[in-house]
Amino acid sequence: MNVSFELKISTDLSKNISGWKNLSDNNSFILEVAIADALDLYVPPVLIILGAVCNILVIVIMRSTYFQNVSTSLYISVNALVDFGSLVFVLPPHWIQVNFPWIISRGPNADIICKVLNFLGWYTSDYGIILTVAMTIERAIAMRFPLKAASWCTLRKAKRVIIGLSLVIILKDFHFAIMSILVDKNVHDRLCDNDISDSTYLYFVDNVWPHLHKVFLSISFTLIIISNIIIVRSVRKSDRLSLLSSNEDLPNGPSVRRVSSRGRQLAIMMISDSVTIVVCTLPFAIITTLEASIELFQNNRQDKAIGHILFSISLYLLYVNRCANFFLYCFSGQRFRQALIEMVFRKIQRCYSNMVLTELFRLSYTDTSYTISTISKNDEGKGTFIALNPFSGENSH
Template identity: 25%
Template sequence: MSTASSVLEDVAKYNENNTYGFVFDVSANIWRYGWPPLCMTGLVGNTLVLLVLRRDGLVRTSANVYLSALAVGDSLVLMVASVALYPGKAWGWWFDSTSRLACHVTWPVLHTIINASTWFIVAFTVERCVVVRSPLRRLSTPRNAGLCCGSLLVLAFVKNIDLFLIHDLDIGTDWDDAVCIVPLRYRDYANYYRPMISFVTSCVIPTGIVLVCNWAIIRTLRRDLVQTTARDSIVRHTTVMCLAVSFVFIVCFVPAHLFYVTILYWPMSLQDQYDVLGSLVLLRYANHAVNFFLYSLTGAHFRCELVALFHRCIQRGFVTAGCVRRMTSRVTGSFRYRREVDRHLEMR
């Protein structure tokens, strides 16, 4: 009987290990093959957003300041995550373990940019709510929007400065075994207190503000359906873009934070935590890559400017091609003329 039970235990352990290995392969493959197209799509889309906003006739509005800051922040998030997260999630090589400076700097920089981008969405939503509902819309100026974005970036850095202090490089016996870890004296803070702080400041408060402002905006839009001027039409289109960005932010951003707090009180195996959280984190980063498509689907003015941008690029391409053909023909003609002169001199 004991032999049979030991055999059954070995079979159970074997199946369990195979299951975890399969799940790990699935999670790693999701990052390995899903992140490159996601990152490239986000970078190209955010670049197009910046180019369109440079063309926009309302480039000096506060809304475009927030959209530009959000596009830059999303691009930086994708680029930094490509160095800090993607090699480790997909291939097992972590950039923060390469040096002590990388261990101290990687995570504060990444989380600072992520939190700043999150609060840019919140600020943009509040600004749209003020423009749509409040008589204080005169406060929504490009200068105030720039000051708000700068202040949010500073606050995000202050909020994540503790990550610089609680991480350290454990070299061990060889540099090949170096790992960026949280020392034992900071382990309780990193495992229990910081997740709750991040959950409140990066999820609960932003989501609550976004939901309240979106509710107020939707009520106002449903009550005032008449568009009197072209400026009112542009404001309405920009507000609809803001609603789309806000709702997608909630769908992509909240699940990862909820799960990260849930596992503090709901015991799970480390492998399951890694796999589920890895997939949810990838969903969270998708939020930084889809704004271009949201603007294109919901913003008629943005689509017009995007078409005008492509039309101008095509015209410039035709003009450049014509100039190249003319220069080539001139150079070829000069070479032919020179050969004819040389041949005539040789005959004489």
């Protein structure tokens, strides 16, 4: 009797513990789903609006007098344009898919959308990375060899590099424009995936592409780190020369200080940009590599929810990088801040002047007491004062 009673108590306790565990797991799962849904719903609109405005401002400022003839400014402008296109054209469809999937058309030509969007997503990401590499190397060369910078770092050469790198990235990512398909309607964390129905492409995606992308990122990040080391050492050397020219009355002292100041400003901007792109790009590369190689977070629904959160965070970090350059340049670049302030004040002054002129024009032509007076001679040679009211259409004598 006692044994059976004890067994009953033990069975009831195990059921209660199991029920508590299931309840705890369910609560945890609900919380993780809520976090993922909040990230997908609220983060993209903020990034789209903020990034679009900030990248337009960067492009406008880079076309100002101080920056427009510097080759590094061309890299920054093109990079801002690529970021703008990614935020405006690639991110909105993803936001619609993860929040309102019923809006996405799933007709026979639906895969064409993914072929374009998936290619643009990877292209803008990789192109942004390699542009940062190019302009960091260019700035390192300019700082390391200042006497040859004028002939080596020109706008014409920068344009050639930009076009050449664009073609390289197109070749690297072009398979997405051919083999991308719309995800199944039950998948809500992304819009597009790879079509792995072909065994050859499946082998490429599983065994070739991950290693190719890792090599691309490794080389890019290594070049960025080496270039930043060269830039930091050159900035220190330039600061010493600038200090020497200020202490000694050298004939070319002002020119040395002016070149040193410009180079230092651009160097700091490049360092902040390159560090940010490494921090914001690396998590997405790690997550996608782990998902492809070991099928991470695919065991149960709670693991899938955690994987959804990590994927969303890493994906939105990519877009945070595409919004952050404006703030990095404002924080690290004194000349950039000055150009921004001058642009804002000119805009305010122009708007104020237009408002004043409009008001004066309105007052002058709406005042009913306003008249135009002329003196005319009549046939008898007597002077007659004629007051003409332009709005009444009548003459008063």
